[in-house]
Structures are given as C-alpha cells and as structure tokens.
Amino acid sequence: MGRTEYYYDPDAPKANTLIPASNLLVVNADGAILMQRRRDTGQWALPGGAQEIGESPAECAARECEEETGVRAEVTGFLGVYSNPAHIIAYSDGEIRQQYEAVYIGRPIGGAPAANDEASDVRWVRPDELDELDIHASMREQIGHYLSGAYPYVG
Structure with missing residues (x-):
C-alpha cells in the first residue's frame, strides 16, 4: 500500500481516521537505537504500527518490533504520546490518518536485526550516526x- 506523509503542509488532505499505534524505541547495552528502513517511504524509523484488538499498547509495541525488525524486546519505560494534527499520512486506499502513537522504551531480549517485507534494512544506530540517516521529523522528535531525557512527553 502506498503512503504519503504530510508534516505541517497546508495542502495536506483532511484526516478521516485516527488509529491507535505504538512504537518501541529499543536501546542496546551500547546505547545504540534499533532502527528500520521502511520499504514504503525509504526513511529510517523506530519499529511500530497499529494496535490490534485484544492487545495493550505496550504489547503492540513489542509485537511490531519483532515483526518489523526480527528483534524481540521488552518494554522498560514510557516515552510519551505523540498525536500531532499537522502530521497526516495518506494511504493509497483512501485512508487519511492523523498520527497517534504511544511510544515506549525497551531493551532487546533476543533475535537479531533482519530485513523483511516492511523493512529493507534493520540495524543498531549510535546516537552520533543519526544525522547521517533520512529520518522523518516526527520520528526525530x-x-x-529520549536522548535529552525530556520524557514522558504528552503532545
């Protein structure tokens, strides 16, 4: 499914859905952050996705992490709630979604980074390497x- 992101764009289409989603910011013992390169946008991102019926937001974050990166992780903390009406994601099926993400902090407990249907690359990224990657502004936020210790965030 195609996807176009709008961020503070006055020409963005009007949202027609708000879907609860969760991300997991996984940090290894060396302080590197688990990142995936999304196949749909080509940008680097934290693992995450839509919550399914019957799971908690934290369970969603852990499930999405393993599905998208091959790394099993446990939730160790809460980073914040991110829902910006100026961040719109339009899908080719007509869904136009306002961002809504519960973002958790975690640590790896198994598995290994691996590319898959959703991610063309998965790797551990040191904080000093972040500027070298194409990362959407909302994900950089x-x-x-996390890096500044300015959490929990509610926005």
Whole structure:
C-alpha cells in the first residue's frame, strides 16, 4: 500500500481516521537505537504500527518490533504520546490518518536485526550516526526526547 506523509503542509488532505499505534524505541547495552528502513517511504524509523484488538499498547509495541525488525524486546519505560494534527499520512486506499502513537522504551531480549517485507534494512544506530540517516521529523522528535531525557512527553 502506498503512503504519503504530510508534516505541517497546508495542502495536506483532511484526516478521516485516527488509529491507535505504538512504537518501541529499543536501546542496546551500547546505547545504540534499533532502527528500520521502511520499504514504503525509504526513511529510517523506530519499529511500530497499529494496535490490534485484544492487545495493550505496550504489547503492540513489542509485537511490531519483532515483526518489523526480527528483534524481540521488552518494554522498560514510557516515552510519551505523540498525536500531532499537522502530521497526516495518506494511504493509497483512501485512508487519511492523523498520527497517534504511544511510544515506549525497551531493551532487546533476543533475535537479531533482519530485513523483511516492511523493512529493507534493520540495524543498531549510535546516537552520533543519526544525522547521517533520512529520518522523518516526527520520528526525530521522539528520538530527541529520549536522548535529552525530556520524557514522558504528552503532545
């Protein structure tokens, strides 16, 4: 499914859905952050996705992490809630979604980074390497709050 992101774009279409989603910012013992390169946008991102009926937001974050990266992780903390009406994601099926993400902090407990249907690359990224990657501004905000210790965030 195609996807176009709008961020503070006055020409963005009007949202028609708000879907609860969760991300997991996984940090290894060396302080590197688990990142995936999304196949749909080509940008680097934290693992995450839509919550399913019957799971908690934290369970969603852990499930999405393993599905998208091959890394099993446990939730160790809460980074914040991110829902910005100026961040719109339009899908080719007509869904136009306002961002809504509960973002958790975690640590790896098994598995290994591996590319898959959703991610063309998965790897551990040191904080000093982040500027070398194409990362959407909303994801950079989340990572920045973690690195600066400015959490929990509610926005």
